[in-house]
Amino acid sequence: MKHHGHPYSIRLALHSLFEHPTPTLTQRRAFHDYFVTHLPSSSLSPDKAGQHPNPSSATSKAPTKPTAPARDTTIVRIPLKSAHHHFGASTSRGSRPYNEDTFQAGTIELPAFALPRPKNLTRSPTSGAISDIRAANSESGDPQVFYFGVFDGHGGQECSEFLRERLHGYVEEAGVLFGMESSLRKRKDGEEGGSGEGGVMGEMDAEDLQKSLVGEWKETVGGYFKRFRPEWFPAVARRRSIDEGGSEGEVDNSSVQTVLSYAFLKADLDFTKAQASKHTETASDGKITPTTSLDDPVLSDRPLGENDLLFDDSRPASQNLSHRLPARGASPNLATPIGGPKRFKGGSTASIALISTPTPTPFWNPASPSTLIVAHVGDTRILLCRTSDGKAVPLTTDHHPSAPIEATRLRRYAATFVTDSFGEERVLGLANTRAFGDIASKRIGVSAEPQLTLTQLAPAEHSFLVLISDGVSGHLSDQEVVDVVKEAKTPEMAAKELVKFAVDVKSEDADNATALVVRLGGWERRSEGGGGSIGTKEQRVWRLNDAMDPRRGRQ
Template sequence: MNLTPAKRVSVQVRTVANHHRSSPNSRTTSTTNRREFHDYFVTHLPSSSLHPDPRGPLNAFHKLPRSASVPHTGETSHSPASLQPLVDRETTVVRIPLRSAKHHFGTATSRGTRPSNEDTYQAGVIDIPAFAKRPPASLTIKRSGGRSPSAPRESRGAETASGDPQVFYFSIFDGHGGTECSTFLKNTLHEYIQDTTAAFELCSSLVKNGDGHHAHDPDPSSGTLPLAQGGNYKRIAELEKILVRDWRSLVGGYFRRFMPTHFSHIKKNPRGEINSAGDGEGVTMEEIMEYAFLRADLEFVSAQAARQDDELEKTGQPLYQDNILHGRSPSQTLSMSGVSRFKGGSTASIALISTPTPMPFWHPQTPSSLLVSHVGDTRILLCSTETGDSIPLTSDHHPSSPVETSRLRRYATTFVTDSFGEERMSGLANTRSFGDVQSKRIGVSAEPELRRVEMAPAEYSFLVLMSDGISGTLPDQEVVDIIKEAKTPDEGARDVVNFATEVTKEGDNATCLVVRLGGWERRLEGGLGSMGTKESRDWRRQEATDPRRSRR
């Protein structure tokens, strides 16, 4: 999505990239203020692997004349100190693009039989504080430069400017009705997350907060709970209050009684008014992700509502029929290219990975925290190293879901069943999505489904993100087993897309992202390895290549 500088309009909540404490009302959509996405990770590599070590041996013993040479006897005539630079060599910080790191990350996409590919994805590092649990003392790497014997410098990632380890960001977006919404999310959703952490003044989970206390660890007896971190609670309450009121005034309908699940700093009184809920016990990354998703969706929807509807203009219908929202304020619109309204939308599945030490999350000795934020029917899976089973981290937001049905039944009066036996609402297969401006009033929102997973060292082999062109064709376990047989994550992503494209009957867009985790080298050890679904996969492939299939 390209922004039009000639029609820039101030946006109410996004903060200026270089001024974390500035007013959120001051940010504009100027392309000059946008930060480039870091689609690479930073790590340490031996200097000698990049260029010859300039600090060679002091004595040029390898250039001695033949008359001075002696047979090798296991002893050396030169000082061991002269060879020390070759043994304890320095390391250099380097940037490695994720798309080139095929042993760590892989992606593949296919248009299928559709006219265009509406899937998009993003992978890299974002500039936010760490949200991982504090490491045990045995895993702590001293900031003074010391290191534990089990963590060689070659296995360390570089710390960010704030001193925290890098936070990795993986995302997949499945657009419908066009690519405008999915491209908008690919280019900007990570910015909304970064800007929200800056506006909330989020403190790192690894260092002391402003009050001198660490982040509040969840109670182990109660399972995996959000980790509360420090922040500017008054500012958080103010921003959350404004956002809820904006949805209420702009859209109405479903959002008149809407209160986000993870907004802990505001509450509604019996009269429906929104008030602050006190300082609370901190702010969580779940709260930040929900705010970022809702803010991005609000700005996209308000921008589309401000455009003209070409269909109304062609049919000569009255202008009042263009009022698809409860209200509209020009100050709440985001300038975008084009003049006609985009009526489509997009799903979104985000995976954030934070580590407690600079050791990268794919190292078999490091724990890490995974946070999943999901809207729609794209899907995220984990593969268990011990059992080899697929572990779904998301659920499909369809009208057939009991949770979604109870959420929307009071507003959505147009639940219908199509010819394939699938329930739809106002013609939409997804009850949660970005965009879909004409269905917002009946509750098609971007409220994310959030899940946190504390990953022990080598507990999981890999992470998979995929669009419904794959998940609608292949069972989760088949996807996982295909990747187990691949040599690299890149090869695994390509094999999944190729197999799904080969056996599908619908020809939908198919995109797959595979992320290596600590148990990658042991991915074939758990359970039956890849043999559990091999017979069914062979049968599907044979049926797909059967020449009689086209006659059915």
């Protein structure tokens, strides 16, 4: 049986999966706000050299030899947000009444996508056996994948808080659904790339998942999404991709790019459905009355039937309930609406960075290579600082109507582009052409399809990674941002200085400002290339003094 041209069984299976996750899926969704490392046991307790290993024989008169210092290691969990020498975060509401910015940092349960390093063969001195010590095993079999994200809400905090608490869960679930393969494990035939089992959907392969999600967007919203072909959905876009070492014509339906695209679009679809299906009128007696107005473009278009999943009160959208991550201290069965009890018409930007290493050595080690992938929607920004010359390397592009690629994409559906008093183009009052939420603008193409950038980081090639909201990037150039970080002693101090500078420069008109600074292998050499922070020092000092001048506001 098919529904609107797509397998109806796919929709039912996905509905059941997200409402009642299988044990395998629940176990794999293991986001942590800490990272695991190994420390020498001697660093955790005083050295016991010279003591006899058996306390009962301490009274024996027989002479004993001092034992060698212990060389074993102990697994330690270190909260990432408290590791101030490796990570720093700071946020401020500026002069606004509320802070709509949020951020997240931790490790996620996702197969490694790092570029495998060359084989390192060693011979056992006793048996003579040759082994490859290239990869390390964690609970999942791969080194940890680090996750950093910054989210800038508009119209309220509901959407940015949803992304902070739930987006990493969508990424982990998508990895399981698509059967994402590890880049570090070996297939049965001996080739690199891991052994994917096709995910937890059984006969529903990756192509079905892609087509089903795009079909839901087409049926739920219509408009722009009637011809929607996500760039990283090979089954829908019918793009040809050539993997490294592969032949022309091969496509990877379970790549990290496809997983991230699916996670972003699925999270946005769930949020959109949840808001569109909410009641917005409450009677004086406390009873909720359905809204009959058709002012909402999503509801007025009515691309679905009267008794479908989205609009039928007897069959509420399962995504409208926060069954995945209940509030801390609440009952696991307690269901609360996504985005609060009332319909939320605002939205949020999102920029996340995932770092994967091919060895257990952390990515901030100067000798460790790593792979960085960035998924970006909106005008939050992610930058790298290159160690050799100290230059800022932008990994994202602001999704504004003035961007040629975004203007071309939307002009077919948007009625007008308006320039505001600051000279910035807007579409339907929105500054961002890609965002989560903003349900009233979905039909013209304001989607959460992410811009993806994959970067291979050589050992110590870059000094640090910076994630910032537009409250910082709107007042500092990319080079000024990295130069401020260079002057700080730790990533924590750098994040605080970035936010403080952005707020001080705008003073009474300061926007919400958030900054995350992540230490990379070249951190200790951050002031070497390009003369350190001297390039923009004079300009930053002048701007700060001008902002602090009490005569500035006088006419």
